[in-house]
Amino acid sequence: MAFGEVIGQEVVKEALGRAVTVGRVCHAYLFVGPRGLGKSSVARNLAKAVNCRERGDGWEPCDVCPSCRQVDAGNHPDVRWVEPDGASIKIGQVRNLLRDAALKPFAGARRVFVISGADKLTAEAANSLLKVLEEPPTFALFVLTTAFPDAVLPTLVSRCQWVAFRPVGQEVLAAHLERELGLDPAGARLFATLSRGNPGLAREMAGSAALAQAVGLVREAMERLRASDGPGGALVAFEVAQDLEAFKVDGLEILDLLAWIYRDSLVQALEAGDGVRVGIVEAPESRQHPARLLAGLRHIEEARRRLRAHANRRLVFDVLIHKLRTAADEVIF
Numbered sequence: 001m002a003f004g005e006v007i008g009q010e011v012v013k014e015a016l017g018r019a020v021t022v023g024r025v026c027h028a029y030l031f032v033g034p035r036g037l038g039k040s041s042v043a044r045n046l047a048k049a050v051n052c053r054e055r056g057d058g059w060e061p062c063d064v065c066p067s068c069r070q071v072d073a074g075n076h077p078d079v080r081w082v083e084p085d086g087a088s089i090k091i092g093q094v095r096n097l098l099r100d101a102a103l104k105p106f107a108g109a110r111r112v113f114v115i116s117g118a119d120k121l122t123a124e125a126a127n128s129l130l131k132v133l134e135e136p137p138t139f140a141l142f143v144l145t146t147a148f149p150d151a152v153l154p155t156l157v158s159r160c161q162w163v164a165f166r167p168v169g170q171e172v173l174a175a176h177l178e179r180e181l182g183l184d185p186a187g188a189r190l191f192a193t194l195s196r197g198n199p200g201l202a203r204e205m206a207g208s209a210a211l212a213q214a215v216g217l218v219r220e221a222m223e224r225l226r227a228s229d230g231p232g233g234a235l236v237a238f239e240v241a242q243d244l245e246a247f248k249v250d251g252l253e254i255l256d257l258l259a260w261i262y263r264d265s266l267v268q269a270l271e272a273g274d275g276v277r278v279g280i281v282e283a284p285e286s287r288q289h290p291a292r293l294l295a296g297l298r299h300i301e302e303a304r305r306r307l308r309a310h311a312n313r314r315l316v317f318d319v320l321i322h323k324l325r326t327a328a329d330e331v332i333f
């Protein structure tokens, strides 16, 4: 996988790409950002780029020369990865690594040391690494990664070039998820939003059986509500309320998912472009779709508020689903 295939992170890729192209790669970088944003992928690509034999004038590694292949396979003699051994990265691990740092590269141009989870370095290990970073060996390139920069020894941080990884734009991520995982547009938008622009987390969510079950449940609930116009409608609504209320998965509240679906449908309806100013004017009959979705969203927010206030869960769902019956027709999901 090349730099260009890391999703988002344009600022990071441009800065590192420029450094590679002009031959001014630093001795030490600190990659900062939550798990899932591509820190390891970028570190791997940087290791490939500085050692690639076929890179030419550009900054992308060729991905096919023996050096690139070895980095990808994890057996390049000049590229080492260090990860926590149990709960921490210990002094012995760092000593091993530092012995090699002073040597000339075996095969490539730079010896690259990726220290994954720099916040897990023990005080001893961090101080040992610091001594080397104070006078870095000519051929060494250190990449430290962390999701918790506050927990990294401050003097170590000050020796590194800080590189911030940020959430990916949700449209960019959704488009990527559609292509990569073959998700439908609504599903791709859902995971892009719920993961807050985190590609790694979005992939995990897309593969989560519990979340898939929740999505299926809500989709089915909407279908049943749409079909519940007739005399037995109230009964159907009670059944739907019971099914949704009974759904329990750690860390996932079905109302959060429902709120997302209404919000997303509202955005879709507005983007479809009849220019209704929802919430400011009462929409006329022919343009009532966004208004009904907005009303639905308000009902869901009210239900969430009541649940937080420890109202009776079953009652909250009964009331909510009865109110949502009128808006169910407008949900695009």
Ligand SMILES: [Zn+2]
Residues within 6 Å of the ligand: 051, 052, 053, 054, 055, 061, 062, 063, 064, 065, 066, 067, 068, 069
């Ligand atoms: Zn190459």
